[in-house]
Amino acid sequence: EKTLSEEVIKLIANLSDGGLRDAINIVDQLLNMNKEEIELDDVYNLIGDIKEEKIFEIMNNIISSNIKESLKILDNLYENGKSFINICDRLQMLIRNIIIYNNTTNYFDKEYEKKLDNYINVDIEKCNIISEILFELSNSLKKTSNQKTLMEIYFIKMLLIFSDKNDHLEEKDEKINVKSEESIKNEKEERLDLSYKKTRINNTLAEADKELKNKLANNYHILKEYLSNKEYNSISSLLLKGVPEVVSGRNILFTFKNNFEVVLFEKNIEEIQKLLKIIFNKKYAVVAVNTDDWKEIKKEYILSISEGKKYKYIPENNTQINKNKKSTVLQNTVEDIFGEDYVEIN
Numbered sequence: 001e002k003t004l005s006e007e008v009i010k011l012i013a014n015l016s017d018g019g020l021r022d023a024i025n026i027v028d029q030l031l032n033m034n035k036e037e038i039e040l041d042d043v044y045n046l047i048g049d050i051k052e053e054k055i056f057e058i059m060n061n062i063i064s065s066n067i068k069e070s071l072k073i074l075d076n077l078y079e080n081g082k083s084f085i086n087i088c089d090r091l092q093m094l095i096r097n098i099i100i101y102n103n104t105t106n107y108f109d110k111e112y113e114k115k116l117d118n119y120i121n122v123d124i125e126k127c128n129i130i131s132e133i134l135f136e137l138s139n140s141l142k143k144t145s146n147q148k149t150l151m152e153i154y155f156i157k158m159l160l161i162f163s164d165k166n167d168h169l170e171e172k173d174e175k176i177n178v179k180s181e182e183s184i185k186n187e188k189e190e191r192l193d194l195s196y197k198k199t200r201i202n203n204t205l206a207e208a209d210k211e212l213k214n215k216l217a218n219n220y221h222i223l224k225e226y227l228s229n230k231e232y233n234s235i236s237s238l239l240l241k242g243v244p245e246v247v248s249g250r251n252i253l254f255t256f257k258n259n260f261e262v263v264l265f266e267k268n269i270e271e272i273q274k275l276l277k278i279i280f281n282k283k284y285a286v287v288a289v290n291t292d293d294w295k296e297i298k299k300e301y302i303l304s305i306s307e308g309k310k311y312k313y314i315p316e317n318n319t320q321i322n323k324n325k326k327s328t329v330l331q332n333t334v335e336d337i338f339g340e341d342y343v344e345i346n
Helices: 006-016 020-031 040-047 052-063 067-079 084-101 110-119 124-141 147-161 181-192 197-206 210-218 220-226 233-241 259-267 269-280 291-306 329-338
Strands: 243-247 251-256 285-290
Touching: 006 020, 006 040, 020 040, 052 067, 052 084, 052 110, 052 147, 067 084, 067 147, 084 110, 084 124, 084 147, 124 147, 147 233, 147 259, 197 243, 197 251, 197 285, 197 291, 210 220, 210 243, 220 233, 220 269, 233 259, 233 269, 251 259, 251 291, 259 269, 259 285, 269 285, 285 291
Parallel strands: 251 285
Antiparallel strands: 243 251
């Protein structure tokens, strides 16, 4: 007769969170498996959940504001069919335990306390904010079919909460390897500095058309109709948070208040262009910047125009274009924004 180990039974009890019916259902399905010995992985795979070590890894990346690694983990979990709702619930439970551990003693067993040692002196206020975001995310996931994009939106939001300070974990060899503020800043800049970006900014400004912008703005409300669309609700929600600042016949430059929205825009750029084509019956090459970057870009563009200079459209598959050999301070400044892919016309 097939039996379950004490380790498996303990895991089922933890995952069912005291729910007898849930525990019985899990046990029944496990016993019906065509296996002699039930392992912990069988339990996790059955309910679409993940190991405790992975939950700790996700939490560590949130605290260290590691956007790149966090998105990579989400991609992997999505491809393996893991339940995002379960993951949110598990993260909330971990945050609850971290808060308890930092405010009391001898509440957990010694083995688990060793794991929580990594979070001594973590910012409790920020943990509370993360917990509220996870609660909101868990509820939102139940209402959308595009769970992956929604997870990315909320995770980037959580990651940026911790991005301004990274000294809240003790610096021990066995502790979490927390990134410095400088490394996080560099990571963000690398993500924002995508190869196509400078060219698209240049091209949008080169062919900017106010009438086209007004026409698009007058029809921008159509995006709201896609908020209830299972495939495009998250994409339309993201676009409604942005502003189409510059529009041409081939390009659109969007601005967003927050960097995490820009990062999300870049990660879903193909889906964004697809939705815009559906709505406006036209294929656009799009690009996004935050409002602070836009102020600088706009300032340099106006300066160029006032000096009788402008930008030419550059094919994206041919970004190496010769320039005049003369170099000026303005030229160098413009290069910092647009790279060497612009053409100066006197």
